[in-house]
Amino acid sequence: MFTHKLTGIEIANNQMKRQFVILIVFLARPSIWFLFHSGRLDRGIDDGIRRNGIPSSANTLRRWLDAMQVKMMKRQQILDLYFMDARSKLIDLAAFLDRVDRADGEPDFRLGAFRKALSELNREKPDRAESVLLAFSDPTSEPAPSASTKAACGAWPETA
Amino acid sequence: MRFVEPHGHMVSRVTDDYIDMVTAGCEAVCEPAFWAGFDRSSAQGFYDYFCQLTEHEPKRAAKFGLPHFTWLCINPKESENVKLAEEVLAIIPQFLERPTVLGIGEIGLNKNTRNELKVLEQHIDLAARTDQLILVHTPHLEDKRKGTRLIVDAIKSESRIRPERVIIDHVEEHTIRIALDAGFWAGMTLYPESKCTAPRAIDLVEMYGNERLWMNSACDWGVSVPLAVPRTALEMRRREHRPDAIDKLIYQNPVRFLSQCPKFKLPAAT
Ligand SMILES: [Zn+2]
Numbered sequence: 100m101f102t103h104k105l106t107g108i109e110i111a112n113n114q115m116k117r118q119f120v121i122l123i124v125f126l127a128r129p130s131i132w133f134l135f136h137s138g139r140l141d142r143g144i145d146d147g148i149r150r151n152g153i154p155s156s157a158n159t160l161r162r163w164l165d166a167m168q169v170k171m172m173k174r175q176q177i178l179d180l181y182f183m184d185a186r187s188k189l190i191d192l193a194a195f196l197d198r199v200d201r202a203d204g205e206p207d208f209r210l211g212a213f214r215k216a217l218s219e220l221n222r223e224k225p226d227r228a229e230s231v232l233l234a235f236s237d238p239t240s241e242p243a244p245s246a247s248t249k250a251a252c253g254a255w256p257e258t259a
Numbered sequence: 260m261r262f263v264e265p266h267g268h269m270v271s272r273v274t275d276d277y278i279d280m281v282t283a284g285c286e287a288v289c290e291p292a293f294w295a296g297f298d299r300s301s302a303q304g305f306y307d308y309f310c311q312l313t314e315h316e317p318k319r320a321a322k323f324g325l326p327h328f329t330w331l332c333i334n335p336k337e338s339e340n341v342k343l344a345e346e347v348l349a350i351i352p353q354f355l356e357r358p359t360v361l362g363i364g365e366i367g368l369n370k371n372t373r374n375e376l377k378v379l380e381q382h383i384d385l386a387a388r389t390d391q392l393i394l395v396h397t398p399h400l401e402d403k404r405k406g407t408r409l410i411v412d413a414i415k416s417e418s419r420i421r422p423e424r425v426i427i428d429h430v431e432e433h434t435i436r437i438a439l440d441a442g443f444w445a446g447m448t449l450y451p452e453s454k455c456t457a458p459r460a461i462d463l464v465e466m467y468g469n470e471r472l473w474m475n476s477a478c479d480w481g482v483s484v485p486l487a488v489p490r491t492a493l494e495m496r497r498r499e500h501r502p503d504a505i506d507k508l509i510y511q512n513p514v515r516f517l518s519q520c521p522k523f524k525l526p527a528a529t
Binding site: 163164167168169170171172176180181226228229232233235236237238239240242243244245246248249250251252253254255 | 336339369370371372373374375376398399400401402403404405408409431432433458459462464465468469470497498499500501503504507
């Protein structure tokens with residue numbers, strides 16, 4: 100039996116000692132991840148993005164942003180800064196849909212795309228802006244044979 | 260505050276815009292060749308435009324103490340006419356040695372057609388042969404995602420082009436990863452009605468870092484704001500971004516990318 104110096108935990112035999120080391124390594128994973136990636140920060144942070152993608156946990160992302168001097172506000176501060184603006188835009192959206200409903204006319208693919216995009220706002224994941232943009236996007240991958248117009252209209256015409 | 264406007268179509272702007280930009284701390288402006296809002300009828304029209312970009316506009320900017328640089332190409336909006344595009348491509352090389360030309364741009368796609376892609380590939384080949392930096396315009400609205408993928412694939416398939424010498428401009432939430440993951444720089448364009456608003460651009464910085472990213476106003480003849488970059492810097496201050504992080508994004512980053520062309524020199528740095 101011996102006592103681990105840092106934690107004061109008593110360890111009875113070698114097998115327990117091995118299990119203890121595994122436990123410590125498991126608990127220290129985020130720090131190990133950061134130590135590994137912080138080396139890359141010096142050589143170019145986004146090399147890390149390119150090879151490894153964006154750090155997945157909010158904690159590691161925050162430390163990674165700190166190292167790049169990118170500050171993130173608390174939720175309360177973001178609401179203080181943007182709530183009134185977002186509220187106003189939401190009411191404008193509601194009024195726009197009411198206005199469209201009051202008007203006579205044929206169905207229009209832009210409205211279908213708009214409603215599809217609106218449904219993305221209820222997603223749980225914080226990638227709603229990307230999802231809304233994708234809802235309006237041409238999902239095909241082959242170059243078009245030719246162009247009949249130079250302009251984009253904001254929604255893909257084949258959206259149901 | 261100091262900043263570089265790395266993408267502004269100054270031929271469409273008035274002198275008050277130059278005064279406002281310099282007053283706000285602009286230390287250089289870079290002007291990619293673009294669509295005039297109407298189709299030019301001949302290659303001669305482009306010759307005159309390239310003279311305007313390389314001779315007249317730098318002189319106009321100099322009156323306000325602002326260094327002016329430029330990029331040359333035929334814009335994708337006029338690339339559907341391949342014959343005209345090839346005639347314009349033939350006159351570009353004689354301008355490339357001029358002292359304020361930084362590279363080939365803004366090239367890319369508009370409606371993602373085969374002809375546009377063909378002309379894009381010819382521009383990429385010209386950049387590779389003459390060792391030029393590349394500035395890429397990505398399509399608008401519903402065409403952006405598909406077009407960005409097609410453009411990135413076209414550039415990646417050209418082994419003579421090093422990705423760190425290419426900036427993919429006008430990225431948004433659904434395209435920024437396509438550019439950064441491929442090793443390119445990414446540009447965020449700050450427009451009131453399309454592309455990125457200031458809060459969204461700052462969101463992207465907070466999500467993807469500020470290493471290979473710049474911001475521009477892309478001010479032109481349409482709805483656009485020549486002071487969009489310094490105004491977004493003010494928004495970053497409200498979001499508690501540190502002054503050195505703001506300076507990196509709006510000054511150091513464009514200088515770092517553009518300095519890959521030895522002709523890009525700012526008076527303070529010489
Ligand atoms: Zn432009």
